[in-house]
Amino acid sequence: MxxxxxxxxxxxxxxxxxxxxxxxxxxxxxxxxxxxxxxxxxxxxxxxxxxxxxxxxxxxxxxxxxxxxxxxxxxxxxxxxxxxxxxxxxxxxxxxxxTDRFGIWMPPLRGGEPVHLNLLRIELPTTVFTAASPLRDGRDARAELLRHDPSPPDEWVLRNGTLVAFRDPRASSLMHVIDADTVEEEPVGTFAFPDEEGEEHRFIELLGRALRTQLDGCLSFDRDQGAYYFPPAPMGIAVTYSYQSLKQVTSADVVKVYKDRKDEGKIHYVRHHGFVPRFWRIGDAWYLSITSTFVFTRDGIKPDRFASERLAKKRQLEKNQAILGQFVMWRHLLCGLGAKPTDDLFGSESVSGPIRLLPVEAVQSPRSVPERQWRTRDPASKTSGQEEFSL
Structure with a gap:
């Protein structure tokens, strides 16, 4: 032949x-x-x-x-x-x-498909607070705050002697770093959609601080990757998170322990599901992009010295379906989809803080995109020592 x-x-x-x-x-x-x-x-x-x-x-x-x-x-x-x-x-x-002749052309697959963007829309408060400060920047302000409050609020930025916050600074220890007579409440659009790039960066910093405050107590933060990730369980290490996927209720081992192959009583490493956040201004709206990643530790807390190698290997294995499944999981958690009021990070006034995260509808593509070997494994399957990554 x-x-x-x-x-x-x-x-x-x-x-x-x-x-x-x-x-x-x-x-x-x-x-x-x-x-x-x-x-x-x-x-x-x-x-x-x-x-x-x-x-x-x-x-x-x-x-x-x-x-x-x-x-x-x-x-x-x-x-x-x-x-x-x-x-x-x-x-x-x-x-x-x-096929080696000129003019051979195959059109894209017809029958479009939904395209899921890794974005969450940010619903902003209607106003922000500004106040003059005798201090020039946030570093000086934080040092002063710690003199009055061991756990000062973090949802504020201070540049060139002006503090901007989502909450009234007179109602917290921030009152110690401002001139209370200069506090003003202004429309959020004045600061959310500035003309100058530097002012936009200031608002991004404010959004980042607000997100950090709202995730405090739920997720941990890895400074090396700039990623939020699931912490270990209080009474153990492994954590399984149940959520609504695109088709059905499913679950993921968001904190998983991998034992030493030679000694089952010894932990080899722990893998945590995480995401890297980034804020985007698109038109007259703000969005949070979710880039899924993994954080590796030795015991659930201490950094794993081989974390970078494990992460590089994991990214080589991850395909579209696995990445989409992780985003859907984060969207479910951050938007509180189907959650009880006490579990909703951003849905109820008591836990939501100043910003609210909302899902973005899928975009319908006019043409289908070929799927090639999108199924993948997570570093411990039957062939590589790890099990199949379930969506």
Whole structure:
């Protein structure tokens, strides 16, 4: 057998049983869908339709170029001449074209699909507070705050003697670093959508501080990656998180212990699900992007000295479906989808803080994107020592 480099596009139509249109002992007809015909006409290589009937294992083929009325949709099959088998080789070879010639083009797959953006929309408060400060920057202000409060608030920024906060600074220990008579409440748009890049960076810093405060007590923070991640369980290490995926209720081992292969009583390392946040201003709205990652520790707390190597290996294995599944999990957690009021990080006034995170609807793509080997494993499957990553 030799490769010829000739190409044919094949569309397979399968039925379990039953008869085709006008089927007899010697012939049958197949009526193509109008959208299929329109799609095939855009191809510059020949397209054949293969009709498969599972009940009698019959297979017939016909070139779409031979389709007749109505509108070039009707294929007439001769059961003796159009059987898909060894006798069809010559006819298919005559129909095929060389792929090394110019002008060969295959259109994108039709029948669009939803595209899920790794974004959450940020719902901002209506106002912010500003106040003059005798201190020049945040470092000096924090040193002063710690003299009055061992756990001072963090949802504020101070630059060039002006403090900006989502909450009234007079109601907290921030009163020690401002001139209370200068406090003003202003529309949030004044600071959220400035013309100057430096002012925009100040608002991003304020958003980051607000997010950090709202996640405090729920997620830990890894400074090396700039990532939030699931901490170990108080009475143990492993944590399983249940959430609503795109199709069903599922769960993920968001903190998982991997034992030493030689000593089951010894922890080899611990893997934590995490994400790197980034704020984006798009038009007249702010968004938080979620980039999934993993944090590795020795025992759930202490950093793992091989963390960078484990993370690099993990990223090589991760495919689209696994990454999408992780984003859906983070969206469920951060937006409080289906959560009880006490578990909703951003949904109720008592725990939400000044900002609220909302899901972004999927965008419908007009064309499908081919999925190639999107299934993947997580560094401990049967072949690599780890188990299948479940979505």
């Amino acid at each position: 030799t490769a010829t480099g000739k190409t044919i596009a094949v569309q397979v139509k399968t039925t379990v049983s039953g008869t085709y249109i006008r089927e007899t002992d010697t012939s049958l007809e197949y009526l193509c869908e109008p959208e299929d015909v329109e799609y095939w006409r855009n191809w510059t290589i020949p397209v054949i339709v293969v009709m498969v009937r599972l009940s009698d294992q019959s297979m017939y083929w016909k070139s779409v170029r031979e389709a007749g009325p109505p509108d070039g949709r009707r294929l007439t099959v001769d059961k003796a001449l159009d059987v898909l088998g060894a006798t069809a080789v010559d006819a298919l070879a005559d129909l095929a074209v060389d």
